[in-house]
Amino acid sequence: MQQYSQILIPHEDRLVDTFNRQYFYLRLSITDVCNFKCNYCLPNGYQPPSDKQMFLSVVEIERLVRAFAELGTEKVRITGGEPTLRKDFLPIVEAIRQQQNIKKIALTTNGYRMAKDVADWRAAGVDSINVSVDSLDPRLFQLITGENKLQQILQGIERAFAVGYDKVKVNAVLMKNLNEQGFNQFLAWIKDQPIQMRFIELMQTGEMDHFFQQHHLSGSILKEKLLNSGWQLQQKHYTDGPAQVFKHPDYVGEIGLIMPYEKDFCASCNRLRISALGKLHLCLFGEEGIDIREWLQTDDQQAQLQQTLITALQGKREHHFLHQGDSGVRNHLASIGG
Numbered sequence: 001m002q003q004y005s006q007i008l009i010p011h012e013d014r015l016v017d018t019f020n021r022q023y024f025y026l027r028l029s030i031t032d033v034c035n036f037k038c039n040y041c042l043p044n045g046y047q048p049p050s051d052k053q054m055f056l057s058v059v060e061i062e063r064l065v066r067a068f069a070e071l072g073t074e075k076v077r078i079t080g081g082e083p084t085l086r087k088d089f090l091p092i093v094e095a096i097r098q099q100q101n102i103k104k105i106a107l108t109t110n111g112y113r114m115a116k117d118v119a120d121w122r123a124a125g126v127d128s129i130n131v132s133v134d135s136l137d138p139r140l141f142q143l144i145t146g147e148n149k150l151q152q153i154l155q156g157i158e159r160a161f162a163v164g165y166d167k168v169k170v171n172a173v174l175m176k177n178l179n180e181q182g183f184n185q186f187l188a189w190i191k192d193q194p195i196q197m198r199f200i201e202l203m204q205t206g207e208m209d210h211f212f213q214q215h216h217l218s219g220s221i222l223k224e225k226l227l228n229s230g231w232q233l234q235q236k237h238y239t240d241g242p243a244q245v246f247k248h249p250d251y252v253g254e255i256g257l258i259m260p261y262e263k264d265f266c267a268s269c270n271r272l273r274i275s276a277l278g279k280l281h282l283c284l285f286g287e288e289g290i291d292i293r294e295w296l297q298t299d300d301q302q303a304q305l306q307q308t309l310i311t312a313l314q315g316k317r318e319h320h321f322l323h324q325g326d327s328g329v330r331n332h333l334a335s336i337g338g
Contacts, residue, residue, distance in 0.1 A: 014072045015272070015309060017316045024239045025075045025271035026068050030092055031055050032276050034081040036110050037146030038134070040173050040202055040211065045146070046081070055276040058088055060296040062095040064274060067305045069101035075239045077106040078126075081276070084113045090124045097125030104128060104239065108171070112149055114156025119163040129160055130169040130198070135179045136189060144178060157195070169196045169256070176217040183222070190253025198243055198256035219259035226255055238270065266318065272309075280309065282316040 015023035032053070037045045056064070065076060076096050083089060084107075096105055104127045111131035118129070133153060135141040141150040160168050172179060172186070183199075190197050201219045204212040223244070227233075231246040234254075242265065243256035259265065273281040278296060279289025290312050295305035 013070075015068075015313055017313050019316075019318055021267075021269050022072065023270055023272050023313070024073055025077070025241065026065070026073050027077045027079055027271055027273045028061070028065070029079045029081065029274065029276045030061070030083050030089075031081040031086050033085050034110070035085060035112065035147075036082070038132075038173075039144055039146075040175065040208065040215075043146075043211075053277060055086070056274075056278050056293070056296070058091050058095050060278065060293070061092055062098070063296045063299065063302070063305070064278075064292075065096050065099050065102065067302050067309065068272075069099045070302075071306055071309065072101075074102060075104040075106065076102055077108060077130075077241075079108045082110050082112070083107065084109055084117065084121075090120060093121065093124040093126055106130065108132075110145075111153035111156045112147070115152060115159045116156075118156060118160045118165075122163050122165065128167075128169070129165060130171055131157060132171045132173075133157075134172045134175075135182050136185050137182060140179060140182070144175075161194075167194045167196060169198055171198050171200055173202055174199045174217050174219060174222070175202055175215040178215060180217055187251075187255075190251060190255075192252050194252055196243075196245065196254040196256050198258060200258040201260055203260055218261065219257045220262065222255075223257055223259070226257075231255060236268070241271065242268075272313070280312055282313065 017023070032046070032055075033048075034042055034046050037043060065073075068076075078092065078096075086092065093105060093107075096102060105125050106128040107121065107126045108130045109132075111133070114129075114131060121129070131153060132145075133141070133150070134144045136150070138148065138150045142148045157168050157170070174180065186197050189195070199219060199222055202212060202216045204216070226246050229248070230250075231248045234245045234247055236245070241258075242260070243258050246255045246257070248255075269283075273284065274292075275281060275289055278291060278293030280292050281289045290308075292305060292308055295301045295308055
């Protein structure tokens with residue numbers, strides 16, 4: 001593999017790395033700010049930096065997505081922090097929607113505005129929604145997130161179906177001694193609803209080493225349980241994220257497992273990340289990002305921007321080093337949208 005990577009010639013019009021992985025999927029953070037205090041991410045809440053930060057503008061985002069789209073990107077996921085905190089959230093969605101090559105716009109949200117605004121999100125162009133629900137027990141939900149908003153979020157999911165979404169993806173970070181006992185409750189919840197319930201392995205970050213040691217639970221335990229209960233692993237689409245999706249003939253809903261500690265997790269990587277401050281991150285657990293914001297200031301910088309993206313991608317590693325306890329420079333996930 002190493003020998004092949006040295007002789008591979010970069011494609012001039014596509015985002016392909018030295019391990020011949022092509023990148024169709026952009027995860028775009030539009031703010032670091034979050035209004036929840038999740039114990040696995042921002043237990044003390046969002047702490048604004050001493051120097052004022054200017055997140056990417058609508059115009060900068062439009063130029064960025066256009067460059068990615070021309071290089072083969074077909075899917076954009078808008079993340080944060082909590083992306084819907086931005087007052088110009090809808091104009092951002094509309095600007096991305098204008099890019100003809102972008103076939104799917106997804107949103108990851110904590111859902112606090114969902115019941116009120118999901119119809120507007122759909123009208124603006126959001127095709128798919130992922131909402132975080134770490135427990136269906138209101139007390140445990142508040143313990144994990146710092147917010148007593150479970151019923152409000154569940155109403156938002158119902159509202160999403162009412163305005164035309166045929167599926168909602170729900171994320172829960174899997175945590176030993178916290179929400180692992182709620183697995184059967186989640187199963188019952190999706191029995192007759194088109195919800196893809198996604199369990200995400202707790203990931204180690206710089207600020208959360210002790211929490212990780214206390215609460216990490218391997219997703220392989222759930223995978224074995226699902227397979228032994230008649231759930232069947234589904235084939236992935238080339239623009240899909242890292243989740244392994246399982247279906248069962250007796251369930252309307254689906255189960256997704258995201259297991260970054262599983263062998264060969266990175267082999268099918270198809271996504272790149274841009275931070276809210278305009279840095280390109282080749283890996284969720286990589287080194288400091290590459291600042292590309294200087295190439296987003298005028299429309300005639302597209303060629304330089306695209307060349308910067310293509311060149312930078314040649315430095316992407318074959319895999320992360322989470323198995324060795326190395327989370328790179330990532331102190332918490334809110335800074336890059338997970």
